Amino acid sequence: MNDQLNNKSLIQCSNVNVFYADQQALFDINLDIRENEVTSLIGPSGCGKSTFLRCINRMNDVIDICKVEGSISIDNQNIYDPEVDVVELRSRIGMVFQKPNPFPKSVYDNVAYGPKLHGRILHQEDLDRKVQESLERAGLWSEVKDRLHEPGTSLSGGQQQRLCIARAIAIDPSVILMDEPCSALDPIATAKIEELIDELKSKYTITIVTHSMQQAARVSQRTAFFHLGKLIEVGDTEKIFRSPEHEQTEAYVTGRYG
Amino acid sequence: MSSNNFKKRHRAEKRFKAYGLISLVTAAIMLIVIIGSMIYKSIPAFTNYTLDLEVNMVSQSLDTDIEEINYRGIVRDSFFSLFPEVQDRSEKRKLSKLISSSAGYSLRDFIIENPTYGNKKFYFSVLFTDDSDLFYKGYVDVYLPEDERRLDNQEIFWLTKLQSRGRVESKISRNLFLNGDSREPEVAGFYGATIGSLITIFVTLVLSFPIGVITAIYLENFAIKNRITDFIEVNINNLAAVPSIIFGLLGLAVFINFFGMPRSVPLVGGLVLSLMTLPTIIITTRSSLQSVPPSIREAALAMGASEMQVVFQHLLPAALPGIFTGAIIGLARAFGESAPLLLIGMVAFIVDIPASINDPATALPVQIYLWADSPERAFVAKTSAATLILIGLLIVINLVAVILRKRYEVKW
Ligand SMILES: Nc1ncnc2c1ncn2[C@@H]1O[C@H](COP(=O)(O)OP(=O)(O)OP(=O)(O)O)[C@@H](O)[C@H]1O
Ligand SMILES: [Mg+2]
Numbered sequence: 001m002n003d004q005l006n007n008k009s010l011i012q013c014s015n016v017n018v019f020y021a022d023q024q025a026l027f028d029i030n031l032d033i034r035e036n037e038v039t040s041l042i043g044p045s046g047c048g049k050s051t052f053l054r055c056i057n058r059m060n061d062v063i064d065i066c067k068v069e070g071s072i073s074i075d076n077q078n079i080y081d082p083e084v085d086v087v088e089l090r091s092r093i094g095m096v097f098q099k100p101n102p103f104p105k106s107v108y109d110n111v112a113y114g115p116k117l118h119g120r121i122l123h124q125e126d127l128d129r130k131v132q133e134s135l136e137r138a139g140l141w142s143e144v145k146d147r148l149h150e151p152g153t154s155l156s157g158g159q160q161q162r163l164c165i166a167r168a169i170a171i172d173p174s175v176i177l178m179d180e181p182c183s184a185l186d187p188i189a190t191a192k193i194e195e196l197i198d199e200l201k202s203k204y205t206i207t208i209v210t211h212s213m214q215q216a217a218r219v220s221q222r223t224a225f226f227h228l229g230k231l232i233e234v235g236d237t238e239k240i241f242r243s244p245e246h247e248q249t250e251a252y253v254t255g256r257y258g
Numbered sequence: 259m260s261s262n263n264f265k266k267r268h269r270a271e272k273r274f275k276a277y278g279l280i281s282l283v284t285a286a287i288m289l290i291v292i293i294g295s296m297i298y299k300s301i302p303a304f305t306n307y308t309l310d311l312e313v314n315m316v317s318q319s320l321d322t323d324i325e326e327i328n329y330r331g332i333v334r335d336s337f338f339s340l341f342p343e344v345q346d347r348s349e350k351r352k353l354s355k356l357i358s359s360s361a362g363y364s365l366r367d368f369i370i371e372n373p374t375y376g377n378k379k380f381y382f383s384v385l386f387t388d389d390s391d392l393f394y395k396g397y398v399d400v401y402l403p404e405d406e407r408r409l410d411n412q413e414i415f416w417l418t419k420l421q422s423r424g425r426v427e428s429k430i431s432r433n434l435f436l437n438g439d440s441r442e443p444e445v446a447g448f449y450g451a452t453i454g455s456l457i458t459i460f461v462t463l464v465l466s467f468p469i470g471v472i473t474a475i476y477l478e479n480f481a482i483k484n485r486i487t488d489f490i491e492v493n494i495n496n497l498a499a500v501p502s503i504i505f506g507l508l509g510l511a512v513f514i515n516f517f518g519m520p521r522s523v524p525l526v527g528g529l530v531l532s533l534m535t536l537p538t539i540i541i542t543t544r545s546s547l548q549s550v551p552p553s554i555r556e557a558a559l560a561m562g563a564s565e566m567q568v569v570f571q572h573l574l575p576a577a578l579p580g581i582f583t584g585a586i587i588g589l590a591r592a593f594g595e596s597a598p599l600l601l602i603g604m605v606a607f608i609v610d611i612p613a614s615i616n617d618p619a620t621a622l623p624v625q626i627y628l629w630a631d632s633p634e635r636a637f638v639a640k641t642s643a644a645t646l647i648l649i650g651l652l653i654v655i656n657l658v659a660v661i662l663r664k665r666y667e668v669k670w
Contacts, residue, residue: 057560059560062555087563089562090560091562095560097556099553101551101554101557103554103557103558104576104669113561117561117562151669153669154669167557167561168560
């Protein structure tokens with residue numbers, strides 16, 4: 001399963017502390033995320049998985065009371081450096097949210113939004129091709145090719161989530177962050193998205209938050225276990241699920257937690 | 259026992275529905291009564307009795323300037339010729355008061371427009387005065403003692419005689435729709451006031467809509483939250499509750515007395531009403547911006563949109579229906595407002611139709627106030643007619659709101 005084990009690390013997090021006002025949500029996180037792999041973040045609710053994920057594209061900046069300390073480097077550049085342009089940073093990182101959140105625009109406009117926003121594609125034919133390619137890669141093309149100009153919000157929940165994935169990959173990000181992308185979906189839609197994640201990893205570096213142990217086991221090469229704001233253990237997915245080093249991890253992955 | 263509980267709950271629900279229905283029906287009946295009585299009262303205002311006069315211009319020498327002719331005399335002469343028996347001077351004066359003093363002017367206007375009639379003999383219809391008009395409409399009770407009526411027996415005799423000769427005709431009152439104000443009820447119209455209102459509200463729209471929306475966007479999405487912005491917020495909310503007459507006082511003090519702007523002009527009226535409308539627009543815009551799901555904002559930010567792109571590409575389009583609704587509610591309120599306009603002099607007696615933001619003008623609600631205050635009986639119907647027009651325009655404004663809301667509605 002894991003012959004890419006020694007991929008070089010793309011994202012290095014060191015001593016990341018996050019505070020919401022006076023309350024600390026993450027404690028001294030040191031975690032490397034490797035290129036062209038799927039890393040899953042697991043842990044009980046409220047342990048700071050989403051918070052950590054949002055640190056990677058600086059979405060925490062949007063929350064007034066949120067303060068991030070420490071450093072996170074992508075491609076050896078500290079993204080919390082004051083010189084970093086957040087908008088530019090986010091244009092290199094795709095994000096898929098727990099609840100599908102397509103824009104109230106047409107399917108086409110949803111996917112074309114990013115490329116147009118960043119002015120990367122100037123010709124209509126190129127844009128058409130990009131939209132089709134992104135929808136194809138998100139496994140949605142065959143379902144929506146005849147309804148590209150219907151509102152994205154009129155699709156089913158699973159289709160909407162794949163539309164959001166298509167929207168995210170249309171900007172050719174190097175990293176894709178997914179926060180429980182399948183939590184609102186049925187098993188069939190979930191299977192489709194898992195398949196998709198597996199395909200996408202050849203081109204992108206993916207970090208996924210999930211509450212499903214099976215999902216983590218199926219899609220990810222590495223797994224990080226969080227508990228109460230601390231990173232307890234990180235390692236190959238196989239190892240985390242088969243022989244974790246920490247007792248807490250074992251309790252959680254075997255379902256004895258709580 | 260539990261079935262009893264269910265019954266109770268169903269009964270409570272039925273009772274609540276009944277209350278709702280009763281209040282709805284009451285409101286509907288009141289509305290129908292108000293509008294109905296307004297329509298009923300306004301009916302006399304829409305028509306005017308006119309007299310067909312044979313006007314003789316033949317005797318006018320061709321070389322007199324057509325502006326110089328004594329039209330009033332011509333009208334009077336041809337009117338007197340219908341009553342050859344009246345010779346006494348004071349009787350003649352009384353007789354001449356039966357037809358509108360506007361008759362000479364309308365003949366003059368007609369000849370200037372159609373100079374070929376300048377030396378012909380032709381039939382021309384002139385207006386009666388308001389009192390004669392009301393007599394024909396049946397509003398004069400001839401059984402009252404003579405000194406309690408606006409028309410004495412002699413006048414009534416003349417009017418009846420004219421009617422029996424088939425010279426009298428009821429026509430749609432063009433003056434009502436096409437004229438400005440006048441001291442003569444049969445000449446007065448609400449066109450001037452309507453135009454004044456429209457110009458004023460246009461100024462209000464142009465000023466308050468962009469300023470209000472931009473302020474709201476800034477406060478909502480860009481302003482740093484601190485004491486100063488909190489203070490501004492509280493004040494905006496307070497301003498929305500300030501009585502409108504205060505804005506009139508402010509306008510008088512600031513725009514007219516301090517900046518020396520002219521009185522009675524739509525520009526100042528629009529400025530004052532903008533001040534009044536701004537808080538409403540700011541508050542509704544902010545709440546419509548807030549009601550856009552935060553997930554849309556997050557999605558756009560995560561795609562790499564800047565704060566401004568988020569606002570203009572996502573929040574604003576989604577908030578537009580709410581913003582339009584708020585703006586139009588504010589404008590409709592301003593449209594029906596009279597108190598602040600009284601203070602800045604838009605209550606003056608203005609005959610001319612305003613053509614720009616700097617022409618003296620009045621507004622419909624003020625015109626209604628003026629007419630309601632006039633002693634002449636004929637202004638009662640005019641007041642109702644003007645009120646109907648005001649209500650009609652407000653309905654149009656609200657329809658525009660509905661259409662805009664439907665047009666820009668976002669489906670989630
Ligand atoms: N916007 C916020 N303001 C204040 N506190 C927050 C905010 N978001 C998260 N927190 C707090 O930070 C901690 C971590 O939250 P986070 O959302 O990262 O958890 P999570 O691991 O994603 O949980 P879940 O699995 O339920 O999504 C929690 O204690 C939460 O209360
Ligand atoms: Mg979460």
